[in-house]
Structures are given as structure tokens and as C-alpha cells.
Amino acid sequence: MTTTDELAEFVLAVEYDGLREAVREELKKRVLDSLGIAIGALDEGTPETVRATVREVSPDGPCHLWGSEERASIPEATMYNTALTRYLDFMDSFLAPGETPHPSDNVAAVIACGEAEGASGRELLEAIGVAYEIQGELAWNAPVRDRGFDHVTHTVISATAGAGKVLGLDHEELRNAIGIAATANNALRVTRTEGINEWKGVASAHAARNGAYAAMLARNGMEGPTDVFEGRKGWQAVVSGPFEIDPDPGCGRVLETMTKRYVAETYAQSAIEGIVELAEREEIDPEEVSEIRLDTFAGAKLIIGGGEGSRYEVATKAEADHSLPYMLAAALIDRELTNDAYDRERIRRADVQSLLKRVDVEEDEELTERFEAGEMPAVIDISTDEGTTYRVEKSAFAGHPRNPMEWREIEAKFDTIVGERYGADHKATIVGTVRDLESRETNDLLALLDSG
Structure with a gap:
């Protein structure tokens, strides 16, 4: 004890x-x-x-x-x-x-x-x-x-x-x-x-x-x-x-x-990395997307996927950074997810508000088992109006304990987020x-x- x-x-x-x-x-x-x-x-x-x-x-x-x-x-x-x-x-x-x-x-x-x-x-x-x-x-x-x-x-x-x-x-x-x-x-x-x-x-x-x-x-x-x-x-x-x-x-x-x-809730990291990779690789036009489906593990579904209340009504930063539908939609449109994604005007824009309604988040028991074994898995399917479906599967992301950031990456993150508040020498x-x-x-x- x-x-x-x-x-x-x-x-x-x-x-x-x-x-x-x-x-x-x-x-x-x-x-x-x-x-x-x-x-x-x-x-x-x-x-x-x-x-x-x-x-x-x-x-x-x-x-x-x-x-x-x-x-x-x-x-x-x-x-x-x-x-x-x-x-x-x-x-x-x-x-x-x-x-x-x-x-x-x-x-x-x-x-x-x-x-x-x-x-x-x-x-x-x-x-x-x-x-x-x-x-x-x-x-x-x-x-x-x-x-x-x-x-x-x-x-x-x-x-x-x-x-x-x-x-x-x-x-x-x-x-x-x-x-x-x-x-x-x-x-x-x-x-x-x-x-x-x-x-x-x-x-x-x-x-x-x-x-x-x-x-x-x-x-x-x-x-x-x-x-x-x-x-x-x-x-x-x-x-x-x-x-x-x-x-x-x-x-x-x-x-x-x-x-x-990414500037996002922990359990969203693999999914965001995956959707950005997929969008860039396939040159997906967000306006032609009919559905985004994410298969994920139990914790992600519970906390940011709708298990503890709807994640489709998004109007503030606090709601946006705990909404998988919003984060995936914004990442697909912007090919990134930075702090700019949580500006009030960005959150309320028609493009992301429309696309987030087409995001479906589902728990997969096998992915839950993989998460409990140390991975952070995500399977993403993006379907287009013309009937094409693109898929990406992730087991972890850059920064996960199985793929930790090197010093140079931490320094680069520091430099980016600090921006011009301090000079380069400082x-x-x-x-x-x-x-x-x-x-x-x-x-x-x-x-x-x-x-x-």
C-alpha cells in the first residue's frame, strides 16, 4: 500500500x-x-x-x-x-x-x-x-x-x-x-x-x-x-x-x-499528422471531401471524439482544441495545425464549420489494445464526392516516446513558438x-x- x-x-x-x-x-x-x-x-x-x-x-x-x-x-x-x-x-x-x-x-x-x-x-x-x-x-x-x-x-x-x-x-x-x-x-x-x-x-x-x-x-x-x-x-x-x-x-x-x-490535444497527434500527410500526398481538395472517418482508440473517442459530450458544436478555443472533428477538418484545410487554428474568426469560418460536420469518429477495439500496448494508432479514410477513398494508418507520431524529438527539433519548436518576442541571440x-x-x-x- x-x-x-x-x-x-x-x-x-x-x-x-x-x-x-x-x-x-x-x-x-x-x-x-x-x-x-x-x-x-x-x-x-x-x-x-x-x-x-x-x-x-x-x-x-x-x-x-x-x-x-x-x-x-x-x-x-x-x-x-x-x-x-x-x-x-x-x-x-x-x-x-x-x-x-x-x-x-x-x-x-x-x-x-x-x-x-x-x-x-x-x-x-x-x-x-x-x-x-x-x-x-x-x-x-x-x-x-x-x-x-x-x-x-x-x-x-x-x-x-x-x-x-x-x-x-x-x-x-x-x-x-x-x-x-x-x-x-x-x-x-x-x-x-x-x-x-x-x-x-x-x-x-x-x-x-x-x-x-x-x-x-x-x-x-x-x-x-x-x-x-x-x-x-x-x-x-x-x-x-x-x-x-x-x-x-x-x-x-x-x-x-x-x-x-501540433497545437492539439494529446490523443489527436497521430490523427493530425496522418491527415496532413494524406492531404499533401494526394493533393486532396477540402471542398471535394464528402466524409472523413477516423478509427481510433477508446480514450480518444471518449475525450475528444464525442464520448463525453458532442464535439461538433465548436465556437471557442477551449471547444476547438478538444474536438477531433474540428482539428481534423482544420488540419486538412490548412495542411497544418498551429495556434492560428484557434483564432475565433478561424474557428467560425464556414469552410471548417462545414467540413467538421462530415467527420465521423469511431472507436476500434483493436486500436484500443494497441494504444494500451504503447502505440498511438489512427486509421483515417477520406472520401471524395467522386467516390474515391484515400487511407492512411499511423501507429505513432513525431514526438511519441517511440519516436522522440531530438534536441534540434525541440530547439526548432522553441524558436518557432517564441517567434520575434526575443531576438535570435537571446x-x-x-x-x-x-x-x-x-x-x-x-x-x-x-x-x-x-x-x-
């Missing part, structure tokens, strides 16, 4: 020198990817709403609000910076059969704590490794989606552990922090069912914020229920059901995370600092995220 005692022991056992080179490299890739996505989300409406609230709650503090010279407390900087990394839906994902969380939701909490503590880059990577490992273990062994809870219910635990690591909590403080976080922050799945709204992209920021706050409370002497998992009316009884996790101090779960190539300096993070300090990195 998993306990706060065992989790605390794991957190304290993680050391930079015990991380394989491949793990260190993937952790640094996740940092660079997260920073790029966050910078790309600056000035977006929903993060600005969070920023305005942060200013009211915490107009000053030890931590940067990324992309500016403004500062805030650890929890409020975590809230805003995580909202940035999450809002575009371009973040990483951990692929487990019953749950697909986004471990990069933990990065900003660890960095905020590291900035406040003056942590080294090595300490930062240790703590991020802790968070990724716990997030992955919970997703794989204690999925909560089918029990009505959102995956950020896991995030608050992993963020607490990562924050506690970099804040230097001792064994009992870690137990208390995890107990506080896991008791008080269990998010409902309604966030991602039926009508989807902007909270979908901010729920993880709230969870990460509360994880950092729980770690701070424990450091200052607050006690929490250290039997939170196994106790009467505890987490296993109410939230998850019985489970066992066995986190590895080598933090290898990061190797099982994927990096998104972007190169950020990339170089992350690439050499174990030899740098957290504050070296944060100083580069001012206006540039």
Missing part, C-alpha cells in the same frame, strides 16, 4: 548523480519546451486573466512572472507561469492506459521554488525528475478519470513533491505536505466533459499553485493527514481505489512522456542555458525570461 512515508523516502532518495544521462537530457528538453510554450502564450486572454488576479493577490515577491519584470510569491508565480505553459495545449503528456496527464504542469512550481531558494540547476533537475516520476506512477497505477476526477488530482501531489524537494523539506515535512495536498485538492472531471470552458486550461495551474502552497505550509510547521492514502475515508477509498506505486529514484518515467508536434542564450542547466543556477535562467 502506498503511503506518505514511502513517497517521502522516494523524494529524499533522488539525487542528480543517480540520474542517467538520457533522463537528464529529457528533463532539460521538458524545461526548454515548457519555457517556449509559456513565452508563446504571453498576452493571451486567459493567462492575462490569471495575471490580473495574481497582481491583486501578490503584487510582489521573490519569483518572476515569466516574460516580464513583475514578481510575485511562490504560489502566485506558480499559478501564472503554469497557466502560460498549459494554455496553448502544446505541452507534453504521459501516456498511460487509463490517464493522460501533462507532467510539464509541474515545471513552473519547481522553478518558482528554485528561484526563491536560489537553487542550483542540478537541484532543479532533481526536483523536476521527482515530479515527473510521481505523476507518471500515479497515472499508470492510480487512474482517476473513470471515477469522475480530473487528472490534475495527480498533479497537486506531484507538484507538492517536486516543490518540497527543491525547498529542502525533511521526511516529516514532506509527509505533511503531501497529506495536505492530497486531502484538499481533488478536482472533478466535469472540467473536460460536455461544454468545455477556459478552466480546462487553468485547472492544472491551480493544482500546481496549491502544491507549492502545501509544501510551504509544511515547511512552516503545518501538520497534515499522513495517512491520506490508506486512512479511513482516505484517497484510496474515495478517489482512486486501491493502488501501488513504485517510483524509481532514477526518474525514468520522463522517458515515457511525449512532446507535441533565444540562443536561453537554449544554451537550459542545455547546460546542471552547471548553472536557477536564477541564471530566470533572468533571461524578462522582456528580453
Whole structure:
């Protein structure tokens, strides 16, 4: 039975020198990817709403609000910076059969704590490794989606552990922090069912914020229920059901995370890559398409294919990036799927609104079995008015753990999404600092995220 005692022991056992080179490299890739996505989300409406609230709650503090010279407390900087990394839906994902969380939701909490503590880059990577490992273990062994809870219910635990690591909590403080976080922050799945709204992209920021706050409370002497998992009316009884996790101090779960190539929900990546390839190869005219059929796995059908409410009524970004019909239609028309696809005017244009109604998404049991075995399969048929049908089959996509992005691809993604906000030299300096993070300090990195 998993306990706060065992989790605390794991957190304290993680050391930079015990991380394989491949793990260190993937952790640094996740940092660079997260920073790029966050910078790309600056000035977006929903993060600005969070920023305005942060200013009211915490107009000053030890931590940067990324992309500016403004500062805030650890929890409020975590809230805003995580909202940035999450809002575009371009973040990483951990692929487990019953749950697909986004471990990069933990990065900003660890960095905020590291900035406040003056942590080294090595300490930062240790703590991020802790968070990724716990997030992955919970997703794989204690999925909560089918029990009505959102995956950020896991995030608050992993963020607490990562924050506690970099804040230097001792064994009992870690137990208390995890107990506080896991008791008080269990998010409902309604966030991602039926009508989807902007909270979908901010729920993880709230969870990460509360994880950092729980770690701070424990450091200052607050006690929490250290039997939170196994106790009467505890987490296993109410939230998850019985489970066992066995986190590895080598933090290898990061190797099982994927990096998104397209600005789209995780389960759409193979299908989008496939439809773009097919459209380009066959030079398909969208105006001549009579039907698009996608055969996919159970999770994709459930979350973005209509299993938790219609995905054909699409008018906002929050609805569009969780609608397979919209994403496939837009990708076929544009031969790409970038953040531009979620502009309100683009979403409401007649071409994509008409085509999305001709998209049929079906679950295939064999594809579900293949997904549970580690693939992300998709079979797409595009039929035209003249009676021709074109097919493409995918087992994974560029960025899947079986086909991970190389450093040059992560750098290219960073360069593209940051755009002209920073100059070429400044972007190169950020990339170089992350690439050499174990030899740098957290504050070296944060100083580069001012206006540039």
C-alpha cells in the first residue's frame, strides 16, 4: 500500500548523480519546451486573466512572472507561469492506459521554488525528475478519470513533491505536505466533459499553485493527514481505489512522456499528422471531401471524439482544441495545425464549420489494445464526392516516446513558438542555458525570461 512515508523516502532518495544521462537530457528538453510554450502564450486572454488576479493577490515577491519584470510569491508565480505553459495545449503528456496527464504542469512550481531558494540547476533537475516520476506512477497505477476526477488530482501531489524537494523539506515535512495536498485538492472531471470552458486550461495551474502552497505550509510547521492514502475515508477509498506505486529514484518515467508536434490535444497527434500527410500526398481538395472517418482508440473517442459530450458544436478555443472533428477538418484545410487554428474568426469560418460536420469518429477495439500496448494508432479514410477513398494508418507520431524529438527539433519548436518576442541571440542564450542547466543556477535562467 502506498503511503506518505514511502513517497517521502522516494523524494529524499533522488539525487542528480543517480540520474542517467538520457533522463537528464529529457528533463532539460521538458524545461526548454515548457519555457517556449509559456513565452508563446504571453498576452493571451486567459493567462492575462490569471495575471490580473495574481497582481491583486501578490503584487510582489521573490519569483518572476515569466516574460516580464513583475514578481510575485511562490504560489502566485506558480499559478501564472503554469497557466502560460498549459494554455496553448502544446505541452507534453504521459501516456498511460487509463490517464493522460501533462507532467510539464509541474515545471513552473519547481522553478518558482528554485528561484526563491536560489537553487542550483542540478537541484532543479532533481526536483523536476521527482515530479515527473510521481505523476507518471500515479497515472499508470492510480487512474482517476473513470471515477469522475480530473487528472490534475495527480498533479497537486506531484507538484507538492517536486516543490518540497527543491525547498529542502525533511521526511516529516514532506509527509505533511503531501497529506495536505492530497486531502484538499481533488478536482472533478466535469472540467473536460460536455461544454468545455477556459478552466480546462487553468485547472492544472491551480493544482500546481496549491502544491507549492502545501509544501510551504509544511515547511512552516503545518501538520497534515499522513495517512491520506490508506486512512479511513482516505484517497484510496474515495478517489482512486486501491493502488501501488513504485517510483524509481532514477526518474525514468520522463522517458515515457511525449512532446507535441501540433497545437492539439494529446490523443489527436497521430490523427493530425496522418491527415496532413494524406492531404499533401494526394493533393486532396477540402471542398471535394464528402466524409472523413477516423478509427481510433477508446480514450480518444471518449475525450475528444464525442464520448463525453458532442464535439461538433465548436465556437471557442477551449471547444476547438478538444474536438477531433474540428482539428481534423482544420488540419486538412490548412495542411497544418498551429495556434492560428484557434483564432475565433478561424474557428467560425464556414469552410471548417462545414467540413467538421462530415467527420465521423469511431472507436476500434483493436486500436484500443494497441494504444494500451504503447502505440498511438489512427486509421483515417477520406472520401471524395467522386467516390474515391484515400487511407492512411499511423501507429505513432513525431514526438511519441517511440519516436522522440531530438534536441534540434525541440530547439526548432522553441524558436518557432517564441517567434520575434526575443531576438535570435537571446533565444540562443536561453537554449544554451537550459542545455547546460546542471552547471548553472536557477536564477541564471530566470533572468533571461524578462522582456528580453
